Structures are given as structure tokens and as C-alpha cells.
Amino acid sequence: MTNTIRQYHDKDFDEVLALCQNTYKFDSLTKELLHEKIYEDPFFDPDIIWVAVEGTAIVGFLMGTIRMDIRGVNYGYVKLMAVEESHRRKGIAKSMYELLEKELRSQKVDVMRLGDVPMNYFMPGIDPRYTPALCFAMRMGFNRFMDTSNLVVNLLVREWIDEKKIMALKSDDIEVCRATIEDKDELMDFVAEEWKLWQFELKMAYKLNPVAIHVAKLNGKIKAFSAHSANNKGLPWFGPMGTHPDLRGKGMGKVLLYRCLEDLKNLGYKTAIIPWVGPIDFYSHHAGAVVERVFWRYEKKLAY
Missing domain, CATH: 3.40.630.30 (Gcn5-related N-acetyltransferase (GNAT))
Structure with missing residues (x-):
């Protein structure tokens, strides 16, 4: 069955929540927490949030956001991303990311980052136990530049x-x-x-x-x-x-x-x-x- 990528709608929230809860195995995403991450982002923009759909089921989700002019640099972010395990290695994450990067290039973003979004973030980077996310980052041309820790x-x-x-x-x-x-x-x-x-x-x-x-x-x-x-x-x-x-x-x-x-x-x-x-x-x-x-x-x- 063919996957369709479209922009996220409010009615998708509960299904996206279930997807994230299934895929973020080292974290606990509650309804309240995901709502904060999406809707309380100070630069929330539904035009740069996508879902991948197979039939009527959401099998992928990617949220982008922007922080402009941080010490003279315009940053774009993949804030949250999830793909159903059974649908990985089918180009879903790549297709959603390419839509995000194309849009953010048009808005003159200088640097893309993953996860570490100032002001409203879930985690400050990628936990390396999420190995598929690391592989995705490298395939998309990202370079590891720093480590940080939660205590x-x-x-x-x-x-x-x-x-x-x-x-x-x-x-x-x-x-x-x-x-x-x-x-x-x-x-x-x-x-x-x-x-x-x-x-x-x-x-x-x-x-x-x-x-x-x-x-x-x-x-x-x-x-x-x-x-x-x-x-x-x-x-x-x-x-x-x-x-x-x-x-x-x-x-x-x-x-x-x-x-x-x-x-x-x-x-x-x-x-x-x-x-x-x-x-x-x-x-x-x-x-x-x-x-x-x-x-x-x-x-x-x-x-x-």
C-alpha cells in the first residue's frame, strides 16, 4: 500500500500520541506533555509538521520548528520524529525531512539541528540508544558536533x-x-x-x-x-x-x-x-x- 505524506491536523493528535508512545521506548510521552511540545512551542507552525499515512493509519510523524536570529544564526529543527517500526526503511522519515528542509531553506534557515530546541524541547539531542535515529541523521548529512547530559x-x-x-x-x-x-x-x-x-x-x-x-x-x-x-x-x-x-x-x-x-x-x-x-x-x-x-x-x- 502506498504511503501518503500530508500536513498534520489537530484531529491527528491522539493517533500521533499513540505512535510516539510506541516508538519513544526510553521516554514517557503523556497527552499533556505532547500537547505542550506541539502547541506550546512559541513558534508553532502547522505548515512544517507532517504525518505519513498508509490507508487511514498514521505511520509517521515529523514536527519542525524555527528559531531565528540566535546570535546571528537562523536555526531550523526536527523537534520530534517517529515512524512505526514496521514501516521503517521505506523512506518515510527521509521524505518528511526533505519537505521540512526545502521549506526551511526557503525561509533562509542557516543550520538544521535535531531535538535540542531552545525554549521548548523534549530532549537535548539524540539518546544514542535510539540507533535508527542516529543512522537517519548521518544519512541526511548531519554531523555530530557535541554531547550533553541529563543528570x-x-x-x-x-x-x-x-x-x-x-x-x-x-x-x-x-x-x-x-x-x-x-x-x-x-x-x-x-x-x-x-x-x-x-x-x-x-x-x-x-x-x-x-x-x-x-x-x-x-x-x-x-x-x-x-x-x-x-x-x-x-x-x-x-x-x-x-x-x-x-x-x-x-x-x-x-x-x-x-x-x-x-x-x-x-x-x-x-x-x-x-x-x-x-x-x-x-x-x-x-x-x-x-x-x-x-x-x-x-x-x-x-x-x-
Whole structure:
């Protein structure tokens, strides 16, 4: 039977969910989580999302998205992709990807990447256990350029609030507290200076009650922040977190991390995920975090 590729429609959601749940064997995609990945992407565009259909059954799915002008570069992404195992090696993924690349070339995208979509992502690259995805990336001309990791923290081993350190910071005129609605504009301005891409995640964390953001203020001015539950609904996701460069080393990051971990523990989670990690040693030292998963990152530079 011939496969037909067409653009995704809202009515396809439940069938796409079942397809993703069958193919993402090392992950758990709930209805709420997939809805967030598709519809809460800040640049959601149904014109660059496709399904492959055989008869009346959806056997393939590919979601593209765009992030323009990140430090002068226009990026296009394969955000999610799934092909029914029995229908692999029939060119379905290749055909959907070629439609995406053609469209994004017309929009002057410079670089294509797989999975690691700033602002709203599922996983920061390809888990190499998804070997068919690695093979697909190489066949489509992608090159591996970096690895990253997700860490996991056991939340049950201790209490996370460090009152002694909080008082020590207070003696240096640094107050640690949960962010309020009144802090929002100042926090967004602070983040814009060095971490503008994180503004979207912080806006998502502001939607929770209580607000899932903690801040450190020096003489009343925000100088550091940490957040949780800003991405991947239903998962114990930590981050983002940042401290003003002039004030690093004072211990604000540790205290803010701990406050978020305590929040996640109070929400009933047994573990916390620290994703897309750079400073592994920081989280290992202060929270006993260990590497849980490794992701390979791939990109393809588009020539014009």
C-alpha cells in the first residue's frame, strides 16, 4: 500500500500520541506533555509538521520548528520524529525531512539541528540508544558536533533548605526568596542581559502556583535566579538557573538549586532531572547528581 505524506491536523493528535508512545521506548510521552511540545512551542507552525499515512493509519510523524536570529544564526529543527517500526526503511522519515528542509531553506534557515530546541524541547539531542535515529541523521548529512547530559538527583536522601547559608547571605545583604508577580518585569530584564532565550521558560514557570522560580536579591535587586517545571510538563525538570557574573562564587546558586529541589520533593517527586548540563561537577558536588542519560547533538549547515 502506498504511503501518503500530508500536513498534520489537530484531529491527528491522539493517533500521533499513540505512535510516539510506541516508538519513544526510553521516554514517557503523556497527552499533556505532547500537547505542550506541539502547541506550546512559541513558534508553532502547522505548515512544517507532517504525518505519513498508509490507508487511514498514521505511520509517521515529523514536527519542525524555527528559531531565528540566535546570535546571528537562523536555526531550523526536527523537534520530534517517529515512524512505526514496521514501516521503517521505506523512506518515510527521509521524505518528511526533505519537505521540512526545502521549506526551511526557503525561509533562509542557516543550520538544521535535531531535538535540542531552545525554549521548548523534549530532549537535548539524540539518546544514542535510539540507533535508527542516529543512522537517519548521518544519512541526511548531519554531523555530530557535541554531547550533553541529563543528570538525576535523589530527592529523598536529605532536606534541601540550607537555612545556615541563607542567613549567611542575608548578612551580606543578599535575600533569597520565591519570585513574585511584582518581580516579573525586573527578572525578565535581568535575564535579557545574558540569557534571553530563557525568558520563555521563566514565563512558563510563572504560570504555576506557587511560582516555580526563586531569586536572590542584592540590596533589593535581582542578581540570580533558578526555576523548575518550566519545560516538559509532568516531569521533575529543573532549570534554568543563572547568577550575575560579578556575584558568582558566593553560594547563591547552591541555595537557589536547593530551594527548587525542595519544591520538587514537596510536589511528590522522588527524583529531579537536571537537563542539558554544562557544569556537571557543580551539581554532583552540591546535590549528588549523577549522569543518567547522554545525548549526541547533530547539525547540518545549509548552503545557498
